[in-house]
Amino acid sequence: MGKIILTGDRPTGRLHIGHYAGSLKRRVELQNSGEFEKIYIMIADAQALTDNAEHPEKVRQNIVEVALDYMACGLEPEKSTLFIQSMVPELTELSFYYMNLVTVSRLQRNPTVKSEIQMRNFESSIPVGFFTYPISQAADITAFKATTVPVGEDQEPMIEQTREIVRKFNSVYGETLVEPEILLPDNKACLRLPGTDGKAKMSKSLGNCIYLADTEEEVKRKVMSMYTDPDHIRVEDPGKLEGNTVFTYLDAFVRTEYFAEYLPDYANLDELKGHYKRGGLGDVKVKRFLNNVMQEELAPIRKKRKELEQDIPYIYEVLRKGSQAAESVAAETLDDVKKSMKINYFDDNALITEQTEKYKNL
Secondary structure, three states: OEEEEEEEEEEOOOEEEEHHHHHHHHHHHHHOOOOOEEEEEEEEHHHHHOOEEEEEEEHHHHHHHHHHHHHOOOOOOOEEEEHHHHHHHHHHHHHHHHHOOOOOOHHHHHHHHHHHHHOOOOOOOOOHHHHHHHHHHHHHHHOOOOOOEEHHHHHHHHHHHHHHHHHHHHHHHOOOOOOOEEEOOHHHOOOOOOOOOOOOOOOOOOOOOEEEEEEEEHHHHHOOOOOOOHHHHHOOOOOOOOOOOOHHHHHHHOHHHHHHHHHOOOOOOOHHHHHHHHOOHHHHHHHHHHHHHHHHHHHHHHHHHHHOOOOOHHHHHHHHHHHHHHHHHHHHHHHHHHHHHOOOHOOOHHHHHHHHHHHOOO
């Protein structure tokens, strides 16, 4: 069996540059690398409903937003299967079976679940669906026999839980499921891009995002108001790089050729950092450079998205066909799982023959 990718995003809003730096840009590179037999990109609407059950319209409206962002960044339906999670009902059945292999205490220890619960103030009233979403994620990954899951650093505990479920299932029922490997961004700055306000995580709910679909003016406004070193008050003051969001973004996005075009006084990022640390370099100048970098990165995405927006029925058709293809694959895995668990009653001719002979001899 060849290498297979499964990854995706929750449709709770448009995608931002944190998604792009953390996984989306890498997905496009992997798609075009020719290394993978299959690539499945999931719009995780069912997972999004675990904490938006009372606001289904929010999820419904953002299906197309996410699909547009995917395709604008370069994910192609001819190379990657783009699908909607809820359109593959086999995932729900797999989740149900996997629930028997995970304890409540193990879910409570999952660092990602703990932090997400705190962020949403769910401590006293956790929706069961939200609490068990690591199990749902395991179903998503294993349904497509994914060997590789490209995600950000914060998802590492989730992938480890999937691996545990796979090992438990295979030890109880026999070798059936594929144990996936995590693929983290190779640029450390992209592991967890902070918000424009310097907060640890870029989040739609915190309002500290630069969206892939933002206009040129919106991007510039957000960059120019970005958090830097609060002690760097005067231009001549030495500046700190640690926790300085502007330099974190430059680490994630800058290319050497951008210096020749937009900041020829410096040969590379190391020279720029050195000057900032010594003092004599103002935040405004660095932010203007970062704005040029971000405009270069986002301009082709913005242009492609505008083109795709002119034919929304085509976007839905891509998702419909992708969902049908995904369901076909997930159904095969579910058949394998039910066979291993010995609950494939109507397909087991040996069982029927055995029972027939048993009662024939009574």
